Amino acid sequence: xxxxxxxxxxxxxxxxxxxxxxxxxxxxxxxxxxxxxxxxxxxxxxxxxxxxxxxxxxxxxxxxxxxxxxxxxxxxxxxxxxxxxxxxxxxxxxxxxxxxxxxxxxxxxxxxxxxxxxxxxxxxxxxxxxxxxxxxxxxxxxxxxxxxxxxxxxxxxxxxxxxxxxxxxxxxxxxxxxxxxxxxxxxxxxxxxxxxxxxxxxxxxxxxxxxxxxxxxxxxxxxxxxxxxxxxxxxxxxxxxxxxxxxxxxxxxxxxxxxxxxxxxxxxxxxxxxxxxxxxxxxxxxxxxxxxxxxxxxxxxxxxxxxxxxxxxxxxxxxxxxxxxxxxxxxxxxxxxxxxxxxxxxxxxxxxxxxxxxxxxxxxxxxxxxxxxxxxxxxxxxxxxxxxxxxxxxxxxxxxxxxxxxxxxxxxxxxxxxxxxxxxxxxxxxxxxxxxxxxxxxxxxxxxxxxxxxxxxxxxxxxxxxxxxxxxxxxxxxxxxxxxxxxxxxxxx
Amino acid sequence: xxxxxxxxxxxxxxxxxxxxxxxxxxxxxxxxxxxxxxxxxxxxxxxxxxxxxxxxxxxxxxxxxxxxxxxxxxxxxxxxxxxxxxxxxxxxxxxxxxxxxxxxxxxxxxxxxxxxxxxxxxxxxxxxxxxxxxxxxxxxxxxxxxxxxxxxxxxxxxxxxxxxxxxxxxxxxxxxxxxxxxxxxxxxxxxxxxxxxxxxxxxxxxxxxxxxxxxxxxxxxxxxxxxxxxxxxxxxxxxxxxxxxxxxxxxxxxxxxxxxxxxxxxxxxxxxxxxxxxxxxxxxxxxxxxxxxxxxxxxxxxxxxxxxxxxxxxxxxxxxxxxxxxxxxxxxxxxxxxxx
Numbered sequence: 001x002x003x004x005x006x007x008x009x010x011x012x013x014x015x016x017x018x019x020x021x022x023x024x025x026x027x028x029x030x031x032x033x034x035x036x037x038x039x040x041x042x043x044x045x046x047x048x049x050x051x052x053x054x055x056x057x058x059x060x061x062x063x064x065x066x067x068x069x070x071x072x073x074x075x076x077x078x079x080x081x082x083x084x085x086x087x088x089x090x091x092x093x094x095x096x097x098x099x100x101x102x103x104x105x106x107x108x109x110x111x112x113x114x115x116x117x118x119x120x121x122x123x124x125x126x127x128x129x130x131x132x133x134x135x136x137x138x139x140x141x142x143x144x145x146x147x148x149x150x151x152x153x154x155x156x157x158x159x160x161x162x163x164x165x166x167x168x169x170x171x172x173x174x175x176x177x178x179x180x181x182x183x184x185x186x187x188x189x190x191x192x193x194x195x196x197x198x199x200x201x202x203x204x205x206x207x208x209x210x211x212x213x214x215x216x217x218x219x220x221x222x223x224x225x226x227x228x229x230x231x232x233x234x235x236x237x238x239x240x241x242x243x244x245x246x247x248x249x250x251x252x253x254x255x256x257x258x259x260x261x262x263x264x265x266x267x268x269x270x271x272x273x274x275x276x277x278x279x280x281x282x283x284x285x286x287x288x289x290x291x292x293x294x295x296x297x298x299x300x301x302x303x304x305x306x307x308x309x310x311x312x313x314x315x316x317x318x319x320x321x322x323x324x325x326x327x328x329x330x331x332x333x334x335x336x337x338x339x340x341x342x343x344x345x346x347x348x349x350x351x352x353x354x355x356x357x358x359x360x361x362x363x364x365x366x367x368x369x370x371x372x373x374x375x376x377x378x379x380x381x382x383x384x385x386x387x388x389x390x391x392x393x394x395x396x397x398x399x400x401x402x403x404x405x406x407x408x409x410x411x412x413x414x415x416x417x418x419x420x421x422x423x424x425x426x427x428x429x430x431x432x433x434x435x436x437x438x439x440x441x442x443x444x445x446x447x448x449x450x451x452x453x454x455x456x457x458x459x460x461x462x463x464x465x466x467x468x469x470x471x472x473x474x475x476x477x478x479x480x481x482x483x484x485x486x487x488x489x490x491x492x493x
Numbered sequence: 494x495x496x497x498x499x500x501x502x503x504x505x506x507x508x509x510x511x512x513x514x515x516x517x518x519x520x521x522x523x524x525x526x527x528x529x530x531x532x533x534x535x536x537x538x539x540x541x542x543x544x545x546x547x548x549x550x551x552x553x554x555x556x557x558x559x560x561x562x563x564x565x566x567x568x569x570x571x572x573x574x575x576x577x578x579x580x581x582x583x584x585x586x587x588x589x590x591x592x593x594x595x596x597x598x599x600x601x602x603x604x605x606x607x608x609x610x611x612x613x614x615x616x617x618x619x620x621x622x623x624x625x626x627x628x629x630x631x632x633x634x635x636x637x638x639x640x641x642x643x644x645x646x647x648x649x650x651x652x653x654x655x656x657x658x659x660x661x662x663x664x665x666x667x668x669x670x671x672x673x674x675x676x677x678x679x680x681x682x683x684x685x686x687x688x689x690x691x692x693x694x695x696x697x698x699x700x701x702x703x704x705x706x707x708x709x710x711x712x713x714x715x716x717x718x719x720x721x722x723x724x725x726x727x728x729x730x731x732x733x734x735x736x737x738x739x740x741x742x743x744x745x746x747x748x749x750x751x752x753x754x755x756x757x758x759x760x761x762x763x764x765x766x767x768x769x770x771x772x773x774x775x776x777x778x779x780x781x782x783x784x785x786x787x788x789x790x791x792x793x794x795x796x797x798x799x800x801x802x803x804x805x806x807x808x809x810x811x812x813x814x815x816x817x818x819x820x821x822x823x824x825x826x827x828x829x830x831x832x833x
Contacts, residue, residue, distance in 0.1 A: 302718065324720020332718050341711045348704065352719060358699050400719070
């Protein structure tokens, strides 16, 4: 009863994402899958779950090749994929017990429905995993942790034999992660095979039986958990860092042009202190769930009013409009949803900060200038932003701020889903913004990107800053291990 | 234009450029076709007096439709414009007849009513976050109730009886001139309509303020994260919508010379239809002033032509509905590569 993905090859367009990867999970085994973003983890899970059909190689259960054409067929064979978006598949307006049994009832072709029996049944299912919940609560009121647990229990009750979990613990606190660990132990006892993607190393070493590491679409490491070390795994993930081009490090002079003290992100965590000098690029490094997006939105005034010191004057930033007026710029993470207007053309984006009457010729001239400077392609001012490629959309999303001459530009994970060629242009855009005197705050979970662009780096973990370092002292290993441990590295370790 | 050409070269085989072109100008062709058809069928159709009649008949509806268009631009919807028009009609008539006011006051009070309704809509939609359709529907009932309660359900006209004897207030000539006068042989309502259409057009298409309204409607989240005050522009749009509805009410009162109760109600659906035909025009799925004007003209031409052909008025709604479906279908069937 082993699930095997044998020499899988897959790609999107010309880009090869997986190159002859073999990956197996046995019943009762936890197999951790690791790799940086873009290494191919997510694609591999999608292939195993029948979301994509592999272009090469086979999926086998018990040495018998199976060809899933849809997630439904994979689920029928006992393979359930739980994505990071735990809300998917749950009905928020229904109660816990209704959500738990909805699949079972469908299989049993029940027409009548007894609420009382259903509650009892749901309670029993949860109790088997040591969860004593009120099953009458609507799912909308559950925390992410509870939703994740509910999805897992439901999948197992529906006779899932293999669970594919994509970063299930990303936003869990310590206690929740502990209980999640107990659930995994219980699932192992029941003989369920688990594929587990996570960035938290301590968790991986505590829970998994085997570890595989992907890098650039290739399997670079596969070991029994007891036979490897944190250092070996991290080295396999990053693959050394000779290839990374770094920004020449230089100490910045002069006073800070943007500073905040004690900006609250979380009632339980101490506030964030930040100070940025003109032309300085500060990277905030943190894993998923560390509070990067929360920090970015808070600074741009999208959550609560706060006070900041801007060019020596104390300013109250009340909202996004106030933030933009005080010279802040923000390139949000969800490019398509938050950064651009898909139905409007490039010119409109670039000229958004213009005031008064619209002079088309002036705007087109300005747009052509920026399009040329940042190699936006196609170089047509009237081209709709929604028809551009991801990288070019991001260039537009950044370039729309250039006319403002920002004091502080905040970037939240700007390289998400962007190919290598566009990436370098975007780094240069950010640098040219800094050269014009803007301070840059660049938030990311990619150590390579952090090292490429940073003057200084701080590490964010559980919504607090746990370490500061200058870029010449930082390495990918150091960043990852500090972010995972959630504390300042102590001397000898 | 440039973008369309490039896209069609890149993404579509040459044979498909004809339907693309048809989608884009389908609604315009329809208008031209309808006018041509009526001109051929009826010799009295394509005459100066008839065309000016058509324009005069759509002038008031166009004001309401402009209001709806502003609400559509910020991705909202205002169905309270009909009631607002009724309220403004009653307010103007009351100021003139019951309170014997001068022109300025008789104009100012209805306009203030419009602003008030707009602010009420904005309060419900922006502050209380009610869905736009439901909020303005509720306001539509409330405002209709207010004007009925105030007038006790009776129209306000010159010399109407009251507890203190006959009312002595008059619809003064300067007020009547707005709805009944002519300038250089063109009816005043038509001139006013064209003037406000032009102002709205310049405002929405050629100022950055107007462009920001479109940006708010196009992607509120992105607008907010660019530091554009989404709430501010929404409030503004609903106030403008209320103002346009009130202007329609003033014109209506002046044209018929009485304050009819609930006079604006039948105008609502035509206004909404005009704005939506305009929304679909050019296959853009984008509310626009020119589109709304053309939509309003299309409906006006149809009603006029059908009346001349002795189609009973109760059957004309069927045609109106059909035209709306046709216009929307043209635009929604079109594949939009920028919005998959």
